[in-house]
Amino acid sequence: MAGESAPTTVVEHALLRRGTWIIFPLLGALVVLLLRLVSGWVAGLSWAPFQGVFELAASVPDPWGTIGAIAIGALIGFGFAGLFAQERLAVTVDAERITLAVGTSEQHLDRDDVDAVFVDGKDFVVLDGAGAELARRRSELDRKELRKAFTAHRYPWRDGDPHEYRLWSGEDSELPLRINALMADRERALRKRDHKEAALLRAELAERGIVVRDAKQRQYWRSVG
Numbered sequence: 434m435a436g437e438s439a440p441t442t443v444v445e446h447a448l449l450r451r452g453t454w455i456i457f458p459l460l461g462a463l464v465v466l467l468l469r470l471v472s473g474w475v476a477g478l479s480w481a482p483f484q485g486v487f488e489l490a491a492s493v494p495d496p497w498g499t500i501g502a503i504a505i506g507a508l509i510g511f512g513f514a515g516l517f518a519q520e521r522l523a524v525t526v527d528a529e530r531i532t533l534a535v536g537t538s539e540q541h542l543d544r545d546d547v548d549a550v551f552v553d554g555k556d557f558v559v560l561d562g563a564g565a566e567l568a569r570r571r572s573e574l575d576r577k578e579l580r581k582a583f584t585a586h587r588y589p590w591r592d593g594d595p596h597e598y599r600l601w602s603g604e605d606s607e608l609p610l611r612i613n614a615l616m617a618d619r620e621r622a623l624r625k626r627d628h629k630e631a632a633l634l635r636a637e638l639a640e641r642g643i644v645v646r647d648a649k650q651r652q653y654w655r656s657v658g
Contacts, residue, residue, distance in 0.1 A: 440527035441582040445573050453514045461510025462503045469502035522557065522572035526582045531559065533568055542567050550583050551591040552576045553646060564596055565657045566644055569635075598646055598653035608654075612643055619645070620652060 472490035493501060519536040531542040531550075542559055546567060549560040557579065559568040583590040599605070601620075604613050619634040635645050642657045 438528065438586055440525055441585060442523060442525040443574055443578045443582050444523045445521055446575065453517050454511070457514040457517070458507040458510035461508070461513070462506035465502045465506030465509065466499065469498060522570050522574060524557065524572075524574065524579065524582070526586050526588065528586060531568075531588075533557075533570060535570070540568060544588070547588060549589050549591045549595055550579075551593055551595075552579060553594055554648075558594070560595075563658050564644065564655070565642075566639060594646070596644075596655050598644075598655045601645075601652045601654050605654075608643075612638065612641060615641075616645070616652060616654070623647065623650065623652070 468487075469490050472487040476487040476491050490498070490502070521535065523534045525532040525534070529544055531544070531547065533540040533542070546561050547559055548562040548564075549558075551558055552574075553569075555571055555573070557568070557570050557572050557574060558566060561567050580590055601608075601616050603617070605616075608616070615634055615638055619631050619638070622628075622630040622634060638645055638654075639657075644655050644657060646653050
């Protein structure tokens with residue numbers, strides 16, 4: 434029985450989790466060091482912005498100037514690594530519910546509400562019985578590990594989205610005027626790479642019973658129910 438199994442938590446591969454704490458500081462140190470090396474040249478350009486910053490960087494003698502640049506760059510890299518870590522998704526599965534944790538926030542999904550679980554591209558998706566999305570989260574979680582965890586607890590794992598979608602080609606006669614307008618707004622947001630706006634519009638479409646998925650920079654849709 435599913436209830437006999439201990440909870441299973443799926444997280445990103447250890448190499449990926451730990452690698453960011455090395456790669457980001459190294460990149461930060463390299464970028465700031467390069468800026469330090471060209472600071473004297475840039476400070477001599479009358480049209481260049483941030484003249485004061487480059488003049489200050491160029492005025493610090495070596496070895497302290499180089500050491501300081503590397504240290505500042507590494508600290509900036511650690512900051513970005515910390516922000517990246519806060520965006521990682523961890524999924525815990527047990528007999529009663531699914532818990533999605535990102536940073537300090539958690540979303541709980543009751544087992545009885547779950548009708549399908551799958552990975553769509555890089556998105557982890559959970560659907561209810563009507564086909565509405567209970568969750569769609571971008572992640573780097575291993576598909577095989579997710580499948581193993583959910584099948585072990587006897588959740589309805591799917592190898593892909595079980596529903597059919599239609600390509601939205603600018604205006605669809607089957608969709609209300611307001612839905613077409615929202616789809617158009619979202620397409621513009623996608624072209625501008627405004628992912629926050631695109632996510633907000635996806636949520637608004639979901640509230641109106643329309644599920645959207647993206648593939649090759651095109652929008653596909655289906656209705657719920």
